[in-house]
Amino acid sequence: MKTEIRLPLGLPEFEILKQSIRNQKIILDVRTTALPVHCPLCGFSHVKSHDQRLRRVRDLDALDKPLYLMIHVRRYRCLNCGEVFQRVSSLCAAPQASDPSSA
Numbered sequence: 001m002k003t004e005i006r007l008p009l010g011l012p013e014f015e016i017l018k019q020s021i022r023n024q025k026i027i028l029d030v031r032t033t034a035l036p037v038h039c040p041l042c043g044f045s046h047v048k049s050h051d052q053r054l055r056r057v058r059d060l061d062a063l064d065k066p067l068y069l070m071i072h073v074r075r076y077r078c079l080n081c082g083e084v085f086q087r088v089s090s091l092c093a094a095p096q097a098s099d100p101s102s103a
């Protein structure tokens with residue numbers, strides 16, 4: 001019998017790749033869904049997949065266990081100016097790295 005965790009993520013920008021429980025922690029491997037991207041520098045829409053970074057984010061507890069998101073963040077390269085950038089998600093923004101202009 002296979003037990004599958006189904007968590008209401010409520011994060012339409014992510015797709016779940018893998019769910020597992022390790023050391024009393026729930027680990028969710030998620031990936032940003034492929035959406036049209038534009039270069040943040042020049043606005044050019046012709047971009048090429050560059051590479052992928054893994055980012056761990058602590059989420060709310062689920063099922064009385066700490067929940068971690070392993071976010072596979074895709075990075076892109078602009079075919080116009082060569083800028084490498086990533087799809088920025090609200091979840092990827094580290095709370096510590098707050099915008100100094102808002103302080």
Ligand SMILES: [Zn+2]
Nearest residue numbers: 039042078081
């Ligand atoms: Zn560009």
